[in-house]
Amino acid sequence: MRSTGIWALPLITLFGFPAFAADLPGKGVVVKPLQSTIAEESFQTELVNRALQKLGYDVQQTAEVEYNIAYTTIAAGDATFMAVNWDPLQADMYNSIGGDNRFYRQGTFIANAAQGYMIDKKTADQYHIKDISQLKDPKLAKLFDADGDGKADMAGANPGWVSGNVIDTQIKAYGLSNTVTQNQGNYSAIIADTLTRFKQGKPVLYYTWTPYWVSNEMVPGRDVVWLTVPFSANPGSQKDLNTALPNGTNYGFTVNNEHIVANKQWAAENPAAAKLFAIMKLPLADVNAQNLRMHKGESSSDDIQRHVDGWIRAHQATFDGWISTAAAAAQ
Numbered sequence: 310m311r312s313t314g315i316w317a318l319p320l321i322t323l324f325g326f327p328a329f330a331a332d333l334p335g336k337g338v339v340v341k342p343l344q345s346t347i348a349e350e351s352f353q354t355e356l357v358n359r360a361l362q363k364l365g366y367d368v369q370q371t372a373e374v375e376y377n378i379a380y381t382t383i384a385a386g387d388a389t390f391m392a393v394n395w396d397p398l399q400a401d402m403y404n405s406i407g408g409d410n411r412f413y414r415q416g417t418f419i420a421n422a423a424q425g426y427m428i429d430k431k432t433a434d435q436y437h438i439k440d441i442s443q444l445k446d447p448k449l450a451k452l453f454d455a456d457g458d459g460k461a462d463m464a465g466a467n468p469g470w471v472s473g474n475v476i477d478t479q480i481k482a483y484g485l486s487n488t489v490t491q492n493q494g495n496y497s498a499i500i501a502d503t504l505t506r507f508k509q510g511k512p513v514l515y516y517t518w519t520p521y522w523v524s525n526e527m528v529p530g531r532d533v534v535w536l537t538v539p540f541s542a543n544p545g546s547q548k549d550l551n552t553a554l555p556n557g558t559n560y561g562f563t564v565n566n567e568h569i570v571a572n573k574q575w576a577a578e579n580p581a582a583a584k585l586f587a588i589m590k591l592p593l594a595d596v597n598a599q600n601l602r603m604h605k606g607e608s609s610s611d612d613i614q615r616h617v618d619g620w621i622r623a624h625q626a627t628f629d630g631w632i633s634t635a636a637a638a639a640q
Contacts, residue, residue, distance in 0.1 A: 333365025334581035334639035342371040343379045343391040346467075348497070348608060349521060349600040353419065353591055354392045355617045357569060360589065363632050364581050375469055377402055383572050384411040390571035390586065392418060398471050398565050401545045413576035415587035417566045422593060424472060424518040424562040426463070426536040427527070428453070432512040433534045441536045441561070442483045444514075450488035453514040455506065458490075464503045464515035465491035472562075474544045476516055479561055482542035491516075507532070520596035522604040535560055584638035589631055595620065 340361055344354045351371070358368045374382065376399060382388040384406045394403065394414060403412065426441050432452055433439070444450045444461050453461035466473035476491050492499060500515060500523055507513045507527055517523045527533045538561035541552040553559040569586040576583040599616050607616070621628045 333363075334636055335361060335364040335366030335579070338366050338579060338582075340366045340368045340390070340582070341388045342368065343374055343382065343388045344371055345376050345379065345391075345393055346373045347393075349596075349603060350393050351610075351613050352599045352603075352616055352620075353567075353596060355613055356591065356620065357390070357392050357586075357589060359617055359621065360585055360628065360631055360635070361582060364585065364635055366579075366582065376471075377469065380406045380412075380570075383570065386572050386574065388572070389575055390569055392567070392569045394568040394570035395422070395471075395565045396568060397547065397550070397563055398424070398475075400547065402471060403570070404546075409573075411573055413571045413573045413583060413586065414568050415583070416568065416589070418569050418589055419520065419567040419591050419593055419596060422519055422565040422567055423560075424565065425516070425560040426538075427513075427515055427517060427529065427533045428536060429507055429513050429527075430530075430532055430534050431510075439534075439537060440539060441479075441485070441489075442539045444489050445484050447488055450485075452512045455511075460487075461489045461514055463489055463491050464496075464499045464513070464517075465493045466516060467496050468493050472516065472518070475562065478544045479538060479542045483539060489514075520593045520600060522597065522600035525597055525601040526604070537561075579639075581635045581639035585631060585635035588634055 340358075342354055342358055344350045354371055358371065361368050372388070376393075379388070379391050380399075380402055383391065396403070406412075428438060436449060436452065438444075438449060444453075447459065450461040451459055453463070455462040463476070465476055473491065473493055480486055480489055480491060500517070503513050503515045504523075504526055513527075513533075515523075529535060538552075538559050541550060541559060542548075542561070543550045543552070550563065552561055552563045569589065571583070571586055576586070599620070602616065603612070
């Protein structure tokens, strides 16, 4: 299959980067990266790993754990960093383990990550559905019934995800408990089934986020539409969080930023890595594009490493600038 855009560039192994000193700042220092069990987070994590390797760090294989375990492990110093700290979505999880007293978090790695509810545009237009609260109507909810129980089946979040708690809170707050069910499990499998139903011309209702491949397959505005919510409703310490946009439109979730979060003591001892974590920035659209390639079959570890190579080659000056700036911070 022929690729286009930045991903069509030659995929190379990057050697020959000029040394900044006889010993790179990370020489002899072990890095233990973590990511969640979402395979599509590998690309952004491996890009950070590659930059750390260029600084001389001994980067171990990335371990996959649930978010709550990742925060606990990093705070304890048993792991080094993860590149998927969602803010404000995971604020309670982050703060409950010590927040800024235990973690180093500077800069924004991926900006403007959206979340929310979507339905297919055909059903939205035919039945004039714009807000999720309209699914209180059993007749409308039944349109999205996939298992025959009369209730709308929403493709929801993995068990343990904060977003799943938000969805449960909102289902209750909007009076949807009798008409809508959040189906939780392996999100990749659930959303793949949703895509199959969509391609069969059946109505679909699902939760999703960006960056992720789903919005490249079911394109907002063309294939599907975002649903608004009648008012803000969130669990925990964010119960008073206003999720409305400046124009008043409310999709139920605030726009999030993703940060690299590291063990605070380790970051203090490794100023080059700390500077790197603070300055790296990855366009959300590039993550979407790479995730779509994974969805279409390029999902092996070797594939992801080639994707990282391709991104670096396409943004060589930016990558080299990160390394130069980070190395200088260690002087």
